[in-house]
Amino acid sequence: MMRQYELVERVQRYKPDVNEALLNKAYVYAMQKHGHQKRASGDPYFSHPLEVAAILTEMHMDEATIAVALLHDTIEDTTATRAEIDELFGPEMGKLVEGLTKLKKLDLVSKKAEQAENLRKLLLAISEDIRVLLVKLADRLHNMRTLDHMPESKRLRIAEETMDIYAPLAGRMGMQGMREELEEIAFRYINPEAYRAVTARLAEIFERNKGVLQEIETALSGLFEKHTIKASVKSRQKKPWSVFRKMEAKALSFEQLSDIFGFRVVVDSVDDCYRALGAIHTTWSMVPGRFKDYISTPKQNDYRSIHTTIVGPSRQRVELQIRTKEMNKIAEYGVAAHSIYKDTGGKMNGAGHAISK
Template identity: 45%
Template sequence: MGSIEKLSQHLTSYLEPHQIDLVKRSYYYAEQAHEGQRRRSGEPYVTHPLSVASILSEMHMDHQSLMAAMLHDVIEDTAINKSALSTQFGETVADLVDGVSKLTQIEFESQAEKEAENFRKMTLAMAKDIRVILVKLSDRLHNMRTLGALRPEKKRRIARQTLEIYAPIAARLGMNDIRMELEDLCFQAIYPMRFRRLAAALKSVRGNRKEIVETIQTAIGNRLDRDIIDAAVIGREKHLYSIYQKMRSKKKSFKEIMDVYAFRITVNSVDACYRALGSIHNLFKPIPGEFKDYIAIPKVNGYQSLHTVLVGLNGIPIEVQIRTDEMDGMANQGIAAHWLYKADEELDDGDHIGHARARKWVQDLLEIQQQAGNSLEFIENAKIDLFPDEVYVFTPKGKIVELPAGATAVDFAYAVHTDVGDHCIACRINDRMAPLSRQLQSGERVKIITSEVAEPNPNWLNFVISGKARAAIRHFMKNQRHSESVQLGARLLEQALSPNQLSIEALSDEQTQLLLAQCNLPTMDKLLEEIGLGKRSAMSVVNFVTAENSIKGKSANYAPLVIDNSDGMVISFARCCHPIPGDTVAAHASSGKGLVVHQEGCRNLAEIRNKKPDSISSITWADHVQGEFPVALKVEVASERGIIASMATRISEQGAGIEKIQVNERDAQNMVVQLTLNVANRKHLANIMRRIRVLRSVVRVNRNKN
C-alpha cells in the first residue's frame, strides 16, 4: 500500500509544487471525511481513493483529476455535499467528483435500472469533461484488484458489469493496458478455475517458447540493423482473457493459439514504420490478406499501427505490429497519453487524434441518451456501440466513416447525420444501387439518396446495428405513435361527447381540470393519448363530464371515424377476419394497441361487444383509401402440375402481392391452397378471385372470414 508522501514524490516528476500541495490537501480532506470507515478487507477507507489517484498518476494525469480521485467517494459515502467541495476545491473538481458519484438518493426498481441510470448520469458528466471516465476507470480498476473480500455472487456481478461496460470503454478510449488488466481480473472473478488452469498452462509453455522467441527476435533485429533502421523489437505475449476468448470463438485448442508468435517493432518515425515493414517482408514471407494499415486509417479509438502476419522458420506463424514510440504510448494509454494539463489551460482536442475521437464518441453517446426512452434502452444502445470490431467506408467526397462490423447503409446514413438517416430512401455502394439492408465492407464508397418526405421505417430495426441508428429510429417511432395516439384519442372523445351536444373545445377550463384530476393525469394530451392507445375508454371519460354522470346510450347523429390508409401505429387490422376497404367494419379499443378494426360479422368482435360494449367504436372507410390490406383466400383445386405457378401469375397480373402461401393435400386428386394476399379493396379482390376461378383445375375459391 502506498502513502501520500510516496505519491507526492512521484508527482514531482511532472507537476508543479503548488499543484502537488492541492493534491495533498484533497487527500487530508478525504481522510478526515472517511474517518472511521473501513473497506471490506479491514483497511482504512482512504486507502482506496489514494490508490485510485496513484493509478492516474502512472498515466501522468493532471492535478484536478488526482484531486477528484482522492474525493470521488466523499459525496456518495459521507455527509459532505457538492457545494461544500466546490467551496473548498473549486467547481471543476466538484463537477468531476459529482460525475463519478453514483445516484444514492433515488430508489430503483431493479439493480439493472440502477446501474443503467448511473451510467446515464456519468455520460452527461463525460460530455462536459472527459476526465470523469478516466477517474471512473481507475476507480473500477482498483475495485477489481481488491475484489477478494466480497461474496462470490457480488464478485461475479461486478466483474460482468466491468466486462460489459468498463473494459469496452477502456478499449474505445484506446487505454489498452487498463483494458487488458480489467479483462484478466474479470476472467479470474467469473471463472476462477478456468483462470487458474490457463495461467498454469501459460506458465508451463513460457519456458519452451523462450528459445524460439529469441531466435525470431534476433533475426528481425539483425535484418533491421542491416537496412539501417533504428528499432526496438520485443516479443508480445497475449493476456489470459484474449487467449480464452480465441479458444472459445475460434474453437481452437490452447496449443494452436500458442503456436502463433507475436512481436512489436517500435521506430522513431512514420516513414521508418513502412521501411521496417518492407524489411521484414523480405526476411519472412507475408500471408496474403493479413496486412492491415491502421496508420493511414486509424481505428475508432485513435489506435495506429501496421499489422502483418508472416510465415517464419519451419512454417511458424509470426504476428508483427510496427509503430512509432508515440503511437505505442497511444496504444497502451489511449487518451490518457500526453495528458499534461498546463495550469488553468484547456487541452485542445484537435491537438491529438485520440482526444478528438473520444470527444466524437461521447457526443454520439449524448445523442443516443437524448433519444432513448429510458436508461435501460440507453445502456442497451451504448453497449452496441462499444463493439470493438469496425469497418471503414468512404463518403462520396472521400471522408472516412467508422462503423461497427456488420453495419448497413442505414447505419452509415445516421453516422453522417441524423437528418440524413431520417430521410434516406436508397443507397449507391461503389456507384451501384444496393439494398439499404446490405452489410458494408471496409473500403466501399457509399452514397445515400434522400427525400424530404421520407420517414424512418420501423423495419429498419431488424437490420441496423449501431446504437445511434437504433436510438434515432425508436425516437421517431415514439413521437409518431404519440402524435397519432393523441389525434385518434381526440376523434374518439369527440365521437363519444357528440350525443350530449358537447365537444372537446366546448369544455370549460374548470371541466377540463376536473376531468384531469379524476383521471390523475397532468395534461389533456396525455389523456387523449391514453384514449387513443386503448388504455382508457372514451365513454368512461364522458361519464366524468356529463351532469347526469351517465350516458343514455349511443345516439345515431354522430359521424363515425374514417380510415384513410393502411399505415398507422394506433389503428391496426385484425388478423382473424382481415377487413379490407368496402367491408362493413367496426373497431374496438385494445390496451396499448389503439383501435383494432374487424369485419362487422367477425365472431371475435361479437364476443368483445358482449363483454365490453364501451370499447366498441363506429368506424368506416374513406372514399379513397390508400395502401394495401392483407386478405385470406381458400382455394380448392384438382392436383395438376404447375397449378400453383398459374395462380401466382394470375394474382401478379392483377397487381397484388402474395404474402403467404400454404398447400395442404386433401387426397391424391385434390388439395387446398391457403393464400394471404395484399389487395387495395373489395373490387380488387373480386377481380383476383374471378381470374383464379376460371382456371381449369380450380374447384372453389372462398374468402376466409374467421
C-alpha cells in the first residue's frame, strides 16, 4: 500500500509546489476513519481510496482533487460527517465529498440505451464541479480492476452499468484511455467467450504481422528524418471491444477488417502535423474518403488530430493519426488535461460544455 510520502512525491513530480499538509492530513484522516474495514478482496478498505488517488496522479490532478479521492467514501462508509469535513478541510472539500456520496446513492442500473443516456445527463447535471466526476470515474476504474473479488451475482450488473454509463461518460469527457480500459474490462465480464476469441485472434494476427509493422514504422521514421521533422512513431492495435463492436455492427469477419492496426505520429507543433501529412501523402497514395482533419475542426470533447489512411510500403492499408504532444495528452486524459476546469474552480463551463449535451 502506498505510503504518505510516496503519494506526495508522485504529485511533486508534476506540481513541485504541492500542498503537502493537505495530502498528509487527508491521508491520515481517511486511513483512521476506515480503520479495520476490509474490501471484498480482504485488503484494507483504505487501499481503495488510495488507489483512486494514485489513478488521479497519473492524470496530473491537483492536490485538492487527490485529497477528495482519499476522502470520497468517508461520509458514506464511516462515522465522518459533512460538518466534520467542512471543519477540517473547508466547505469546498466537504461539498465535493458530499457530491460523491450522492452519486454513489444513485440507482445506476440501466437496461436500455435511452435510460443510460438519461442517467449520464443526470450525472452531469448534479456534478456541477467536474472534479466530482473525475474522482467518480477513477473510483469506478479501480472497482472494475478488482471486480474478480466481487460476488459473481454482482459482476455482470456492474460490468453492464460500466459499459452503459461510465465508459461513454469517460469518452464524452475526452478521456479515451480510461474509456478503453473500462470497456475492455466490462466486455470481459459481459461476454467472456467473445472476449477470449477476439483477444486470441488479435494476438495471432499481431504475431503474423510483426515484421510488416516494423517495416512500416521504419519507413515512416526514415521519411520524417528526411524531412527534418522530429516525430515519435508507434504502432497501435485496436482493442478487443472496438473490434468486436465493429464486426457486430457491420456484420464483418476478421478478414474484412482493414484497420486493426494503425500508427500514431506525435510531433512538436501544429505546423509539423501538416508537414508530416504532406510528406506522407507525397510518398504514398491516400485512400479516398479516409481523411479527417480534427485539428482545424476539433470534436466536441476537444479531441484534435489528423486521421488519414494510405496504401503503405507493403501495399497494405495503413491508418495514421498525426497530433502534437499536447493533443496526445488531451486525447488520453480529456478535460483532466485542461487547465480550464482548474481556472473556474472545477465548474463545468468551457471544457464541460460539450459533455453536458
